Amino acid sequence: MSDLTKLTIAGARDALRKGDVTSVALTEACLNAIDAADALGAFVHKTPEIAMERAKAADARIATGDAPDMCGIPVGIKDLFCTEGVPSQAASKILEGFLPQYESTVSGQLRDAGAVMLGKLNMDEFAMGSSNETSVYGNAVNPWRAGNSDAALTPGGSSGGSASAVAADLCLAATGTDTGGSIRQPAAFTGIVGLKPTYGRCSRWGIVAFASSLDQAGPMTKTVRDAAIMGRAMMGHDPKDSTSANMAVPDFEAMLTGDIRGKVIGIPKEYRMDGMPPEIEALWTEGTAMLRDAGAEIRDITLPHTRYALPAYYVIAPAEASSNLARYDGVRFGHRAKLAPGDGITEMYEKTRAEGFGPEVQRRVMIGTYVLSAGFYDAYYNRARKVRALIKRDFEDVFDAGIDAILTPATPSAAFALGKEVADPVEMYLNDVFTVTVNLAGLPGVAVPTGQDAQGLPLGLQLIGRPWEEGELLNTAYALENAAGFVAKPAKWW
């Protein structure tokens, strides 16, 4: 095989089982690709020794003829996942030097299934950002470029390193996490598939918390089939996470028939935003047509509280974050500021957190602290929770009315230039406009690449499904993927 890194999970699995390739060879190819791709800034901690050791073990396991699908598949792990003995910093200075003594449930499930960890992937600090520019490691870069320009584009965020690495064929797939769109937006910006499962599908245990009621891990892959395979390996009940659902995880791959005849797809009018670029509008229209042509019924629907979603999200997520990030105080692990003579505990907190957190994290901690404070709690946090309940009900109403899935754009634009939006937080937050509703409602959502803009940049659509029906959702995504036939790859410049 000539270019092993270009394999999909499904392709590699089949080749490994047939003995056409070894995990060691696959892993070496990926490690070489990673070493040659420092310009992408995707991997922030490389773990070649762990990778080779696991690859050898995987080959031995495959030889027994009894290996799970993910066995021997080289993957990257987002830095938000705690990995035993391997730096896990959530791309923050405040976790400098932190080596977890435990493995997150999700990365542990992948490890136990035989997946090969290549290293840790770049991201926005504490998963707060939409461009990967808040990372302490510096930004990751999108392997795609606009037309003939050599301007560096964002891979999106917060799972920007994951998206960049998968799109650039540095690994076969990667883990991501999604609190307001952090899997789906970077997937759309880089022409890959990103699945955010139903809240409660993937254990949050061992994943550095951003906003606990919204955070959900998921796969970032080259194809829908791969998302089905890897997603299944990541999901499952975990008694260590009280919000983890005790529900069986079906064989999603077996559900990929591509037959969506009779399915009812909703097109929500509220997602047709003012000033939406015509390319996004066209992409959405084309996607709708593809699903109709595949035999689905298309129905206009209304999700009336959509316009309140972004403000509600930017109250709830920072509120939870302000509390979740209180533990980073310099007392027990990570960065501690050097203190001046006479400094006490208050100075230690203030200096440590001022040095350890970047500006976006500080902004959100302050917003969160403010909206929870006495006198403002009802006006902000409680009101946002009410909005959240209404948004959830919007979705329940359309699902009750017979809608099987909802089709929307994944992002309001193609990937933008690094540095373009970082100065304006509100503009940056608008990246999440199509994705946050899904997190607020706890639903599964998947971004699928379906087209390119005039400059050749990938564009993606989002499908939103009923809770716990990732299998149905992925099958619809599979039909869309088949119809769109998106096969473009970024031209290698790195």
Place this chain on the structure above:
Amino acid sequence: MLDLPLTTPKPKVIAGAKQDWELVIGMEVHAQVASNAKLFSGASTKFGAEPNSNVAFVDAGMPGMLPVINDFCVEQAVRTGLGLNAEIHLTSAFDRKNYFYPDLPQGYQISQLYHPIVGEGEVLVELGDGTARIVRIERIHLEQDAGKSIHDMDPAMSFVDLNRTGVALMEIVSRPDIRGPEEAAAYVVKLRQIMQYLGTCDGNMQNGNLRADVNVSVCSPGQYEKYQATQDFAHLGTRCEIKNMNSMRFIQAAIEVEARRQIAIIEGGGTVTQETRLYDPDRNETRSMRSKEEAHDYRYFPDPDLLPLVIERAYVEGIAANLPELPDAKKARFINDFGLSDYDASVLTADTASAAYFEAVAATTDGKLAANWVLNELFGRLKKDEADITASPMSPTQLAGIIALIKSGDISGKIAKDLFEIVYTEGGDPAQIVAARGMKQVTDTGAIEAAVDAIIAANPAQVEKARQNPKLAGWFVGQVMKATGGKANPAAVNQIVAAKLAL
């Protein structure tokens, strides 16, 4: 439950320079759940372990770690609620109380502000003088304890011990129904007694298993009745909260001194500021804990890591069906079934071990005699050894054996005390000891008569005196008892001496 003629106690009144003042007290008692594991982790709760040895990752606030509720602690909170005749909430929820402190690794305490697991209940607090107060319970919620900061080990550094971090506490919040220092202490004693009966809290105050925050205010006579009629706090004075007291003595002293402080402020024309204070037992004063500028805004909000805690009605009923007999019921039964006095019944039901011991003795003998022997002889002897009832070397069967020998007339009360000491120190079966050592009482009047005759014959002068002053007959009785080694039946000796002296 108790059908006794109890009256309501008078509130404590402190005479100020200008007028009389009454005390109004509400308490928040923090009771450590008697659980081997913490509220949200599997770490041990064993007291006295090496610092930082009972710490799970979640207790240390490590990144990505999540709390999982310990069902056993939930059960203990429900048991406690039922023991306090309180409403059990089938749905409750956990909230985060956010503040920074090194012994609070998560940066928040998980508690139940908005939806506690237990609602309103009440406790009968008897004061031992025939009066009793019903103290209403507002709520009980489950929450995490904090760790311990140690500031005196190093001049420049502070140290933190996380062993207590995350240990389950029940915070039992009363209404302001307590009216004096003695009532406050009696209330804590009663709560502790009920929880010990239930097995839900060890109640060891020295180990910090039971701590109390006390809210104290003062008001003019008559105001409290207006509050009770309307439940409007406006009728009461401004309260101060004295934090974290772990001794009955300190609770009483702190209330007294705090009330006097408030009275002095009000009578001096000032106003009491609502604040949190600490009691300093060395100086017998309360001091403000923090200034207004540092007042905490705890930013409570529902903990998103935990789903609402939902329990089934049947689960609560199952717990209710298996509750042990509680102190009030047990005391009433002791009074009714054994004819004990209120006081004796109170002492014997103070803890389950004493009550069980007494019941085992009383089962085969006379209840009143059993109570006397347990209370006077056994408790007295144990006290001398600084032992408690659970360490008694004498079993209930042995004590019952001694009492049976008294009742059958085999031994006198005096011999019984000797026998008690022998059994207590040496062990053995009382009846066998009596037989083996010839301690059986002599009731053979012939033998007694012979002894009396011999003493009368040997002491003619004493006989003369006794005939003039019959009170001196006692001397002859004493001589006879001495001659018979104390085994003569005292009643028989008295009678025969009187007859022989022709008194």
